[in-house]
Amino acid sequence: MGRLGLLFLLFAASIFAQLLYISPAMDLALSVYEPFFISQPQRPGEIGLFRVMNAPSTIQIVSFEVGLNVTLDQLALSMKQAAMKERSTGRIKIANLDCFFRWFSIETSGRIVQSFQLIFLRLGRAYVSSYFAPEEEFYTYLVPALLTVQSLKGPTWFNHVDEKHGYKLMLYEPFQPVEVGEGEIGSFAAVDEEKVGYIQIVQEKLPKRMKVDEYANLVQMNTLLKLNQYKLFSSGQNLVQGNDFFWRIFSFVQNEANLKALQVHAVFDEVAITLTYLSSEENFEQFLPAAIGTIFSFKM
Numbered sequence: 001m002g003r004l005g006l007l008f009l010l011f012a013a014s015i016f017a018q019l020l021y022i023s024p025a026m027d028l029a030l031s032v033y034e035p036f037f038i039s040q041p042q043r044p045g046e047i048g049l050f051r052v053m054n055a056p057s058t059i060q061i062v063s064f065e066v067g068l069n070v071t072l073d074q075l076a077l078s079m080k081q082a083a084m085k086e087r088s089t090g091r092i093k094i095a096n097l098d099c100f101f102r103w104f105s106i107e108t109s110g111r112i113v114q115s116f117q118l119i120f121l122r123l124g125r126a127y128v129s130s131y132f133a134p135e136e137e138f139y140t141y142l143v144p145a146l147l148t149v150q151s152l153k154g155p156t157w158f159n160h161v162d163e164k165h166g167y168k169l170m171l172y173e174p175f176q177p178v179e180v181g182e183g184e185i186g187s188f189a190a191v192d193e194e195k196v197g198y199i200q201i202v203q204e205k206l207p208k209r210m211k212v213d214e215y216a217n218l219v220q221m222n223t224l225l226k227l228n229q230y231k232l233f234s235s236g237q238n239l240v241q242g243n244d245f246f247w248r249i250f251s252f253v254q255n256e257a258n259l260k261a262l263q264v265h266a267v268f269d270e271v272a273i274t275l276t277y278l279s280s281e282e283n284f285e286q287f288l289p290a291a292i293g294t295i296f297s298f299k300m
Contacts, residue, residue: 057133095154114138170297172290197287227252260284
């Protein structure tokens with residue numbers, strides 16, 4: 001590689017702050033988001049392994065051949081183990097691939113490990129991506145973990161364009177646009193039987209230029225800390241497709257209901273955008289993969 005090409009790669013890495021991972025067989029490409037780093041696969045069938053420095057949280061990707069008549073439902077069922085305590089399951093389409101996901105926990109030697117698993121089929125092969133973390137740090141790395149396993153490469157597309165407010169995003173099913181409320185520039189709802197989730201987008205004109213973490217701190221001090229029984233699970237910052245996002249996962253109580261939220265901030269010049277995914281605490285995980293895909297695709 002020439003010096004110019006190397007400089008370009010270094011420049012691109014500095015802008016996007018994530019690594020492009022291509023599997024040994026060149027059949028899978030992912031963006032690996034900080035703080036995960038690429039590690040050497042160690043077990044048979046592993047085509048990707050990503051770790052966090054000085055932490056046990058891990059993303060593992062395995063691949064194996066399957067019969068051409070095997071369906072995604074059959075594959076997902078065959079991957080279920082007796083030791084799994086399954087909390088929720090669902091479907092999501094990523095890069096034109098139908099994917100199955102499940103949230104589960106496993107207790108071994110008195111220790112609970114939480115996991116998110118994404119499964120899909122392509123050209124006679126099965127792919128299983130799993131994020132594993134001890135219960136006490138599961139939420140700490142959950143957002144970059146889901147950003148990584150859901151970053152399957154495909155054509156860039158936007159199926160929701162708001163010309164009035166000047167933004168666009170990839171709206172993942174089952175989220176659908178609904179009538180916006182006062183102060184909102186976007187509102188979306190997802191329904192699965194009796195489970196419901198919402199995404200709300202609001203914008204605020206800032207009195208001066210701010211860094212996104214500075215604005216996020218103001219929101220927490222002025223709004224979130226006033227919520228009833230506010231509890232912060234985790235927060236972080238990631239560059240996604242050139243946009244600098246600050247995110248947090250928290251819970252609170254409203255009208256005797258236990259609610260959980262993923263809130264994401266971005267700042268464009270002197271305008272702050274806040275995207276919030278909200279659901280009941282027990283249904284939060286059901287729509288989280290689609291919510292993350294939708295929220296982090298936001299473009300002005």
